[in-house]
Amino acid sequence: MKLAFSLSMALAAALITAQAHAAINVFACEPEWAALTKEIGGDKVSVYQATTALQDPHRIEARPSLIARMRSADLLVCSGADLEVGWLPVLLHTSGNEKVQGGQPGSFMASEFVSRLEVPSAVDRAQGDIHPFGNPHIHLDARNILRVAQALGERLTKVDSSNSAYYQQRTKEFDARWSKAISEWEARAAPLKGMKLVPYHKDQAYLIHWLGLVEEMNIEPKPGIPPSAGHLTELLVKLKEEPADAITRNAYQDPKAVEWLSDRTKIPGVTLPYTVGGTPEAKDLFSLFDDTIARLLKAKKPA
Amino acid sequence: MFQQAIRVCAIALACALCTAARAQSNNELEEIRNQIRALKDAYESRIQALEKRLKAAEDAAATQKAAAEEAQGAQQAAAAAQAAAATAPPPAAASAGSQNAFNPAISLILMGRYANYSQDPTTRTMTGFLSNSNESDALGPRGFSLGESEVTMSANVDHLFYGQATFAVGPDNNTVDVEEAFAQTTSLGHGFTFKAGRFFSGIGYNNSVHAHAWDFEDPSLVQRAFLGNNYSDDGVQLVWIAPLPVYVELGAELGRGANPPGSNTDKNGIGSSTLFAHIGDDIGTGGSYRFGVSTLRTSTNASGTSIVDIDDRTGTNSPYVGDTRLYGVDFVYKWAPDGNTKYQNFKLIAEWFMTRRDGTLLFNENSAGVPEAAEAFKLHESGWYVQGVYQFHPEWRVGLRYDQLTEGTWQAGPVATAGGVTRPEFTPWRYSAMIDWNPSEFSRIRLQFNQDRSQIGLVDNQVFVQYVYSLGTHGAHKF
Numbered sequence: 001m002k003l004a005f006s007l008s009m010a011l012a013a014a015l016i017t018a019q020a021h022a023a024i025n026v027f028a029c030e031p032e033w034a035a036l037t038k039e040i041g042g043d044k045v046s047v048y049q050a051t052t053a054l055q056d057p058h059r060i061e062a063r064p065s066l067i068a069r070m071r072s073a074d075l076l077v078c079s080g081a082d083l084e085v086g087w088l089p090v091l092l093h094t095s096g097n098e099k100v101q102g103g104q105p106g107s108f109m110a111s112e113f114v115s116r117l118e119v120p121s122a123v124d125r126a127q128g129d130i131h132p133f134g135n136p137h138i139h140l141d142a143r144n145i146l147r148v149a150q151a152l153g154e155r156l157t158k159v160d161s162s163n164s165a166y167y168q169q170r171t172k173e174f175d176a177r178w179s180k181a182i183s184e185w186e187a188r189a190a191p192l193k194g195m196k197l198v199p200y201h202k203d204q205a206y207l208i209h210w211l212g213l214v215e216e217m218n219i220e221p222k223p224g225i226p227p228s229a230g231h232l233t234e235l236l237v238k239l240k241e242e243p244a245d246a247i248t249r250n251a252y253q254d255p256k257a258v259e260w261l262s263d264r265t266k267i268p269g270v271t272l273p274y275t276v277g278g279t280p281e282a283k284d285l286f287s288l289f290d291d292t293i294a295r296l297l298k299a300k301k302p303a
Numbered sequence: 304m305f306q307q308a309i310r311v312c313a314i315a316l317a318c319a320l321c322t323a324a325r326a327q328s329n330n331e332l333e334e335i336r337n338q339i340r341a342l343k344d345a346y347e348s349r350i351q352a353l354e355k356r357l358k359a360a361e362d363a364a365a366t367q368k369a370a371a372e373e374a375q376g377a378q379q380a381a382a383a384a385q386a387a388a389a390t391a392p393p394p395a396a397a398s399a400g401s402q403n404a405f406n407p408a409i410s411l412i413l414m415g416r417y418a419n420y421s422q423d424p425t426t427r428t429m430t431g432f433l434s435n436s437n438e439s440d441a442l443g444p445r446g447f448s449l450g451e452s453e454v455t456m457s458a459n460v461d462h463l464f465y466g467q468a469t470f471a472v473g474p475d476n477n478t479v480d481v482e483e484a485f486a487q488t489t490s491l492g493h494g495f496t497f498k499a500g501r502f503f504s505g506i507g508y509n510n511s512v513h514a515h516a517w518d519f520e521d522p523s524l525v526q527r528a529f530l531g532n533n534y535s536d537d538g539v540q541l542v543w544i545a546p547l548p549v550y551v552e553l554g555a556e557l558g559r560g561a562n563p564p565g566s567n568t569d570k571n572g573i574g575s576s577t578l579f580a581h582i583g584d585d586i587g588t589g590g591s592y593r594f595g596v597s598t599l600r601t602s603t604n605a606s607g608t609s610i611v612d613i614d615d616r617t618g619t620n621s622p623y624v625g626d627t628r629l630y631g632v633d634f635v636y637k638w639a640p641d642g643n644t645k646y647q648n649f650k651l652i653a654e655w656f657m658t659r660r661d662g663t664l665l666f667n668e669n670s671a672g673v674p675e676a677a678e679a680f681k682l683h684e685s686g687w688y689v690q691g692v693y694q695f696h697p698e699w700r701v702g703l704r705y706d707q708l709t710e711g712t713w714q715a716g717p718v719a720t721a722g723g724v725t726r727p728e729f730t731p732w733r734y735s736a737m738i739d740w741n742p743s744e745f746s747r748i749r750l751q752f753n754q755d756r757s758q759i760g761l762v763d764n765q766v767f768v769q770y771v772y773s774l775g776t777h778g779a780h781k782f
Contacts, residue, residue, distance in 0.1 A: 052588070054641040061637055061644060062782050063591040064550030064583025071494050071544040082777070086744070089779040093465065093487070094552075096494040096544050103462070125745060129777075225743055226697040252643045254697075 024160045027070055027100065029078035029088065030057050031276040032139040033110060035285045037077050039174050040153050044163045048073070053277035056252045057083055058129070058224065062090035070095035073106070075159050077152065080109025081116060083136035105158050111136050113151040114144040117205050128222025139275070141206035142182050142289055149174050181286055186211070189293045195300055196244040198235070198261075200253040203274065207292065216244045219257050227257050239265045246299040250274035268299040407458035407466075408776040412515045414450030416769040418443060422761055430729050430759040432528045432684065432708055441527055449474035450769070451514060453482070457776075463490045469513065482513070483535065494544040501537045505554045505579050506597035507654050508633040510534055516780055518650070518692045519735055520751045520767040524706040525656045525686035529629060531563040534599070536575055550583040550593070564627040564658065565601030566608040575601035583782070590638040593782060599629040607665065623680065625662010631655065635782065650692045657685035657711075666718060678716030685709045690735075698742055704735040708757065731757035747771040 023046040028034035034049035041047070048069045051060055057079070060066075070076070070091045078084055092101060099106035116134030123132045138144045153171030157164035193212040197204060200219045208215050217238065221231045239261065248270045249258045255271070262269030273282035273291050281291040420427075424442040451474070457467035468484040485500030503511040509523065510530055522532045538558025545551035560574025561567050568574030576599070583593035607622030632655045639648035664680035690704035708731040733756060739749035753765040 052642065054588075055643045056645045059643070059645045061591065061639075061642075062779065063585065063637075064552075064581070064593045064782060065548075065585045065591060067544060067552075067782075068548060068550040068584075072546050085777045086779050090781050093489075094496065094542075094544070094781075096491060096496045096542065098490040098492040101489050102459070125743070125774075129744060252641075252645070254646055 024074040024156075025069075025072050026075045026077055027073035029076070029084050030139075031278075032145075032285065032288070033077040033079070035276045035288075036145065036149060036152060037075075039285065040149060040167060040170050041156055042166065042170055044160065044166055045075075045156070053250075053273065053275045053282070054252050058086060060084070060087045062087045062094075066091050067094050070100065071097050073097060073100050075106045075108060075155070076100040077108045077110065079111055079136045079138065081111035081133040081136035081138075082131045083111075105155065108152060108155050110144075110148045110152075111138050113147050114138050114141075117209055118202065128220070129224030131223075135202060135205045137203040138206055140204060140292070141210040142178070142185060143210060144206060145285065146175065146178050146182070149178065177286075181289070185289050185293055188297070192293070192296055192300060195246070195296065198239070198244045198247040198267075200249040200258065203250065204248060204272070211293075213296075216242075219247070219249075219261070226254070232257060232260060235261060236264055239267060243267055246270045246296065248272050251278040270295050270299045272296075405458075407456040410455045410773060410775040410778055412451070412453035412455075412513075413772040413774070414452070414515055414770065415448065416443075416450055416520065416767050417447050418445055419766040420445050420763055421765070422758075422763040427758055427761075427763065429524065429528055429708065429731050429757040431710055431726050432731065432757075441532070442521075451480075453513065453515060455776075455778075459489065460486060463488060465489050482533075494546060496542045496544075498540040498542075499538075501535060502540065503533050503535045504556055504577055504599070505540065505542065506530075506534065506577050506599055506629070507631045507656070508593075508595065508635055508652055509654065511781070515771045515773070518652075518690060518700075518702050519704055519737055520749060520769045521735075521753070523654070523686075523688040523690075523704070524708050524731060524733060524757060525654065525688060528686060528708055529564060529656050529658050534562060534564075536561055538575070550581065552579075552581040554579045554581075560601040563608060564599075564629065566603040566606075568602060569604040575599065586636075589640055589642045590636065591782070592634070592636045594635075595631075595633045597631045597633070599631075600626070602626045603662070607663075622665045623660065623662055624665065625660060625680070627658060627660050629656060629658045631657075637782070644694075646694075646697055648694045651689070652691075653687070653689040655685065655687040657683070659683050664715065664719065676716070676718035678718055679714075680716070680719075681714040682711070683713070684711035698740055700739050700741065702735075702737045702739075704737075706733040706735070707731070727759055729759045733757055744777075745773045 023044055024041075026034075026037050026041065026045050026047045028037055028047055028049050030051055031049055031053050034047050037045055037047050050066055050069070051057055066087075067090075073095075078088065098104065101107060111133070116136070116138065119134035120127070120130055120132060123130060139148075149171060153167050153174075156167040160167070189211045194214060196214045196216045197208060198216050198219060199208075202215075202218055202220075202223055205215065207213070217235065219227050219232075219235065221227055227235075243265065244267055246268050247258050247261050247265075249255060250272055251274065255269075258269040258271075261267070271279065272295060273279040273288055276282055276284060276288050278288075279291055279295075281294075282288040418424075420442065424445060427442055451471040453469055453471050455467065455469045457465070460466045464486050465488075466486040469482040471480045471482045472478075473480060481501060483500070483502050485498050485502045487496055487498040489496075491497060503513075505511055507526075507530070509517065509526060510533055512533075514522075514533070521527075526532055536556070536558030538556055540554060540556040542552060542554040545553070554577075556575075556577040557573050558575040558577075559568060565575055577597065579595060579597035581593055581595035583591065585591045603624050605624065607624035634651075634653045636651045637648065638650075640646075660680070660682040662680060663677050666676045666678075686706075686708035688704060688706040690702060692700055692702035694700040710726065710728070710730055713726050733753055735751060735753045737749055737751035739747050741747050747770065749767070749769045749771070751765075751767040751769070753763075753767075755763040755765055757763075
């Protein structure tokens with residue numbers, strides 16, 4: 001009975017794969033890289049997005065479905081820098097897929113192509129779950145997207161050389177559109193310069209660096225450690241002494257702490273999309289930045 | 304004094320590099336030096352930080368042409384200097400993995416506990432069941448005790464293989480146990496992974512989970528009775544993942560049959576073999592499951608495996624010689640709201656095992672009047688457990704488990720029957736409740752209560768307080 005089920009599943013899948021053979025299979029760890037791969041790869045790639053904007057990328061289960069998708073991937077596109085250290089190694093070791101192992105052309109780690117912020121000079125877990133290779137949340141500096149897009153375009157031509165002209169063309173087009181968008185965003189975000197943020201986790205660092213904002217402190221006492229009541233009270237005292245402009249969280253982070261602080265300090269609490277799909281407005285990479293800046297501008301508006 | 308020396312060195316190094324660096328880089332270094340001077344009086348500590356950054360910038364200037372070009376771009380000199388000082392150089396690809404240069408990734412597990420048993424653990428048994436490991440050893444001592452200290456090292460061997468070893472240092476007798484030591488392929492492709500060495504078998508679900516990652520302090524009764532906690536063997540394993548959008552895994556292992564339920568088979572060829580199959584997928588956005596079936600076949604050597612006091616009455620210590628087959632079904636379901644496990648998640652695990660033994664039981668003459676004899680013996684028994692663990696807060700989890708061993712059938716010969724070796728009508732069971740506090744991903748402190756009714760006529764109330772700490776490499780856990 002089970003055997004019959006498995007066989008029929010196998011048959012169905014074989015048919016599906018035969019039909020979809022034209023496109024190369026891309027396993028994207030996070031929504032931002034799934035979106036970027038679609039921008040560059042167009043209809044020559046079939047992208048599987050492993051996580052959603054509602055999931056903390058540090059804490060993903062190495063689910064059977066992910067192993068199954070990793071098995072058939074031609075290209076792996078992830079943040080790297082240990083963001084996925086809690087789950088990606090399991091997928092790689094159990095997938096039996098040689099193409100996506102570290103060092104292979106099929107393994108693309110976006111953080112290798114940009115300058116990373118906050119690389120610690122010494123690592124000690126007493127500082128929380130810090131990342132020894134620097135802050136891995138690189139995509140919120142829009143200039144990094146440009147660098148990664150360039151590298152990804154090159155990688156796609158390597159992995160799927162028969163479509164190299166197509167990928168080069170699309171990279172070029174994306175580059176032009178994105179460069180234009182960067183100048184627009186920078187102009188639009190000019191009033192945000194010096195805006196003081198209290199993000200939940202250190203995952204807005206690149207946005208802050210790019211747009212010249214200021215990270216006052218984080219809601220987490222240490223990276224990866226949820227805030228205790230005592231820590232929140234401390235934050236409250238500090239924020240009353242020296243108010244910030246906004247307290248921010250991503251869609252997958254606990255809203256209660258932000259609401260609690262926002263209610264008591266009257267500092268606006270802002271939910272930022274963080275990645276594609278994090279808010280209803282952030283439908284693709286372009287609208288992700290549109291929405292992020294719009295939400296910050298709204299919070300900045302003098303009361 | 305030391306700080307002064309560092310500063311001198313940093314500036315000297317900067318000057319040395321100045322000549323080589325481009326004009327832009329000169330400006331950049333000059334800028335940073337100016338900043339340092341300006342801040343010197345007021346911010347001694349900040350100077351130190353800037354010096355580090357300066358050094359990073361110098362390294363970047365010297366080794367990373369790309370970084371220099373980038374700095375030369377549209378940005379102004381000051382801005383560029385600030386950017387270069389604040390960011391790390393784009394690293395070489397090799398440094399961005401999770402392993403430290405060529406050293407294996409190392410993790411150390413520290414475990415310890417306080418145990419309170421209402422019955423003496425040294426005289427405890429599981430009535431009617433062939434407890435392969437000595438039950439009193441399995442329960443461990445009362446009071447404070449150190450658990451296993453585990454060291455795991457792993458790395459890619461080369462472009463073809465990956466290797467991993469786990470050494471468990473026992474708390475007593477200073478024994479070091481090689482729990483696992485294997486190499487596996489990374490490059491076979493087509494979904495195949497081949498493994499050789501000593502490893503936890505892929506049968507069932509919890510069998511391949513190391514003790515530190517269990518959801519309860521102790522293993523289930525079935526694991527204890529049928530698998531010696533974690534069934535492992537020296538041998539080879541081949542696993543294949545089907546090229547399907549749903550997870551289908553098929554695996555087979557061949558081994559020496561070194562460990563219970565077999566005993567070192569002491570022969571050429573194959574001493575044990577297993578087969579397993581798993582299927583799994585997501586259910587909605589937050590749930591996922593894995594279902595599996597597995598079987599193990601092994602046998603004992605001529606001197607058999609010891610069956611300690613099988614019916615708890617006769618005091619027989621009767622070696623069993625023959626074959627053992629084990630069949631298992633396992634199911635895991637995990638759920639988290641939107642699949643975001645950080646704040647809340649739920650895990651349900653259920654496993655069922657059945658074992659059949661077909662061989663010879665050797666009776667020693669004993670006080671109960673059983674004469675010395677060897678006669679045919681068949682045994683058929685099973686057991687199961689179900690457990691649920693709910694993480695209701697990022698730091699807190701609660702769990703419940705119910706365990707049962709189900710008395711099956713046994714066929715003993717006339718000597719045993721005449722001697723009164725009978726199987727008592729008894730179903731061993733136990734329930735467990737636990738709560739654990741996880742202040743980070745790397746530490747866990749657990750309180751657990753068991754009511755253990757696995758020995759006829761006894762109720763053993765057990766309380767454990769346990770700690771589990773993970774040091775070193777960030778572990779990645781299987782589903």
